[in-house]
Amino acid sequence: MAPGSVLIVSESADLHASAMTATLREQHGLTPIHLDLRDFPTEFGSFRVDRLGTTRSLSHLIGLDEVGAVWWRRPHPSVVPAGVRAADDAYRQAECDAFIQGLLWSIPALWVNDPGADRTAGRKIVQLETARRAGFAVPETLITNDPDEARGFVESRPGPVVYKRTGTSRAEFSETRIIAATDYAKLAGIRSAPTTFQDYIAAECDLRVVWVDGVEWTVRIDSQAGVGRVDSRLDTSVEFRPDTLPASVSKSLATLMGALGLSFGVLDIRLGTDGEYYFLEVNPQGQFAYLEIKTGLPIFQSLGNLLVHGDGAVPEWTD
Structure with missing residues (x-):
């Protein structure tokens, strides 16, 4: 080029x-x-x-x-x-x-990414449905603007439930939180802002995976050691280290990204204490610079290779 x-x-x-x-x-x-x-x-x-x-x-x-x-x-x-x-x-x-x-x-x-695919894949409902079909474990989820249905869902679950944003616009940062009984009085507010309610997954750790057209850059985040036990974005002081995904999870990841039509994306995956890898979301325009700073993984080089040569591989990092 x-x-x-x-x-x-x-x-x-x-x-x-x-x-x-x-x-x-x-x-x-x-x-x-x-x-x-x-x-x-x-x-x-x-x-x-x-x-x-x-x-x-x-x-x-x-x-x-x-x-x-x-x-x-x-x-x-x-x-x-x-x-x-x-x-x-x-x-x-x-x-x-x-x-x-x-x-x-x-x-x-x-x-x-292709702008049309980027826009569609940015919809979390599309992501969850596609991830489920791709073979990922997905926490039981309800996305609604019906306060009564939301309360019924939370009360019916056997464990804690988190709530978080449904959209992906660059609005003010919104923390993922576990819903408490004191939050029920606020549920009327979802009438005008549909909200995501999801089973809380007790975690061994969190994984952030940068996908560069078939190349996986996986970072293991020791999220349970700090204040980011619910939302790993809240604490970057914990240990970050390179990791790899099991072959079955890599297969689901490739299927998911192919179905979404994405050549690039940043995924959040939670490794549960039950040993299951749970898909949480993928951001087609996600942040990843801090992952390279903390681990030394050549993510920018990989993406640069994709843009210039059409291949995100970095030979010296190939297993």
Whole structure:
């Protein structure tokens, strides 16, 4: 692939995008194009088709037509330009989305991930159903906006139940918590915000797995040794170390990611005290830099190899 042929679509301040830029420069002598969709429509853009083919341009970028791979990392909606009336903004946003998404999605490149698959796979209900069919153990779960059904589910379970967000937008961080009797009075609030209720799995540890098109980078998190016993994201002071998955779990993982159409994703799996590996969720745009910092696993190099060569393998790390 020619220099400048990798496009990273993410917010300008995204540390993962910056780290990938450094990796591509150091490992492949390649400087990627970085696009923050909030730059449009401040910048000009055009798409043209004629008898010679098609051309794409954005006024602040060079080489868009030479892109061979795209990391669809963390796209943002465009920013409302000054002077646009609120009443006109829905129309403006729809036109901007239709243009910029069409401009980019029409690029015949390797997509990590395909935007359509990325959006569908980000729905937790889709994930849970697909994981179940792929052979994963999945904690018994109810997702609802019916307070009575939620209370009935919690009271019917033999052990503790956690509650957590159903969506995956970049809203304020929301902790996964065990529901207590004192929380019942708050259940009316789910009428306008469907909530996920799920059996709490007593854990031996938590696993965070970064999937790079068939290559598994698995990190074992000693979550039960700290304050993150329910939600492993709450304590990064515990031990993190590289690990591997049993062959049967790897098979379910490959089936799941293939069915979701994802070439990249960050998965949360909980190893129960019963020895079962429970699927919790997959984030197609998940965070993983801290895993590389803590374990030394070459995750950025793996993803860079995928973007440049179409293969995420890192030979010196192959078992």
